[in-house]
Amino acid sequence: MKMIGISVRKIKKSSKTSNPAEYLGQPNGVEARARSWVRWAGQLQDSLQGSRRVKPLVSWVASCALLLIPCVPVHAGLLKEDVDFSNYDAPLFQQIVNRIKAKVAARLAEGRNMQDRYFMVPFAYQDQGNNPEFAHSFISVIRLLAGGKQPSLTSGFRRERFKNRDFEAFTISWMPHDFDTNPHLRVFEGVGSLLVPGWNQCPISLGRNFKLDQTLKLAVNVKNAVGMWGPYEIKKEAFNLAVKRKQLLDKGTIRYRADDRLYRKDRVAINCLHAMAWPDDLYPDGGFLGTGFRIWGINGTARVLIEYTNEVSNKGLLLEPIDIKKDLYGFVYAPERNSRGLYDPFPNASAYHQ
16 A cells, blocks of 8 residues: 555654654664754854855755655664574465464463453555555454353454464455555656645545455565564454444445545545554544655554554553564565575564565
8 A cells, every 4th residue: 555644743742752753763874864964954054154045055955854864764773683584484474373373372371261352463564665656554453252152253354263262353454446456556646746635646446455364465476575563452442443444444435545635534535554543533644745754664554553652552442562663573575595685674574485
């Protein structure tokens, strides 16, 4: 999917979240250089305060530097673990499901589960250039059913059994309805369309909510890097809100558009980020230029998690803390076992090839 930002106005209300870059790790080389340019521009402006000719150039340099700062990737640092090839022969979908099951099982006590438990698992994928046409944000939501009684299952959800425990799950993965057969996303078309929404000539598409295995197959087809956070335990009320969001999307009244700036408020069309955003607010504003600056793929889901941290936890719906940098785990494509030089934007990752 594929684009686009989440509101930063709410983020600014809290001093703890006033700087989204704090969630995205320490400054990398690009950000460090950008900040250096800003300092240099400021010093130059101070030293040339009397020159009217130089001031516009200085301001332009400082503005360009500032535009680079939001592009900080979620991972941080150059020193990280080698890619894990121990599950290389398992399909990507199976690797991810096994990791979710293991993480959830670690939270459960031995014996019978006496009440339902609920979890969410945010995801993102992107290519090496983090091009919006190949980036996507999505989320899976899980209900672990209590033992000892006949469960009330939800129609249309995936159902499985793991270690004598029943669970059901669904995914919010909003894309054009034919993206599995026509995976050519149109994001910006027309000169200046990034700046002026009305100049974007991309059409509105019928939307479709893809299942987790279908979504991951799309990532495998183009050999993308796939990231996941969590699972995070949530309250029943949060699960119910996610169910309402899925049901709203499945009605077919809302369509898909990657650049949804002119369409989301009237419930005409939304992109994948707004489909999985905080359930009480279907159409938050998009931040810089209404889109976010490279806020798609991993950075896009990270921005959604900032929103979740502010809204969901404040309402008592999120039962554990989110560490956007440390909780991120990746799966990277490797053409052969023990391949080197892989595209790996994660602090820790496993390799896949199918």
